[in-house]
Amino acid sequence: MMKDLPLSKVYQLLEPGPVVLLTTSRKGRANVMTMSWHMMVEFEPPLVACVVSKANHSFAALRATGECIIAIPALELAPKVVGVGNCSGRDLDKFAAFGLTPMPAKRVAPPLVAECFANLECKVADTRLVNRYNLFILEVLKAWRDPAQKNPKTVHHHGYGTFVADGETIKLKSKMR
């Protein structure tokens, strides 16, 4: 069960740099890829930059449709997330292959990933750096969070199959939003 998440809180999910899934949909066929090159660009409405390589099957769908979902997996999903990153949607229905459940989104055509603790419905807002860097600016239109997944640990990619999971939480008096 996904519940609404206020758009003002989206940056708290992406700013820490988790490995995420990105779903697209084209000609009635959904696909999912693994991504670590993303960052926040604006708080609200939330803007997110990401790099989707032309070598990824998802590139053409994202470019053509201008829509995607960023889905954030917790540690338990890491083996599936890596599996998704190791193959191409060119040859495979990755949702079926990895037992991930596509769920209808509200504002865009690509599906949410039911197993992820958060899902962000996005549309492409700026393509000026796509040709040169494969860099898309996305606007998050709607955000979802699964309240049943409490204190999810995210994973962070350090290259070549090495990942670090979230550890200790610390609080420091900060004026930084």
Next chain:
Amino acid sequence: MMKDLPLSKVYQLLEPGPVVLLTTSRKGRANVMTMSWHMMVEFEPPLVACVVSKANHSFAALRATGECIIAIPALELAPKVVGVGNCSGRDLDKFAAFGLTPMPAKRVAPPLVAECFANLECKVADTRLVNRYNLFILEVLKAWRDPAQKNPKTVHHHGYGTFVADGETIKLKSKMR
């Protein structure tokens, strides 16, 4: 003591989304800010995108000089890193105020931060998205790593003074670089 780090390994430092310091230098005066909005854009030569708000004192220096250092602090520095983020170089010499040691860089004017376990010397490579999004594309010209800091834990910002430190490392068979 900082040692050379091959440029091909830079993405392994930034891709996991650590809170970093960014130093600039203008008219002989160095400054340092705290930053979490950055991502990798290309492996080698390493390109990095980052957002430096016009509200930050560092913005004008970065824009005018086209040079900065991205310095990566370990967990032990977190209180200083948050302190740096809570004040402005407009009013303060933050290196002195927080006991951070500026060290000469090799390819750019802004200083390395001696206490950080890695330092990346950067020049601005693309400014097309600066006016609209405060988004700079940087090229990493030279990278340094302090071998005395072994297995440093980085910190990740979740908003409003909540940070998560690196936890468990996991290895999964990945074809992802």
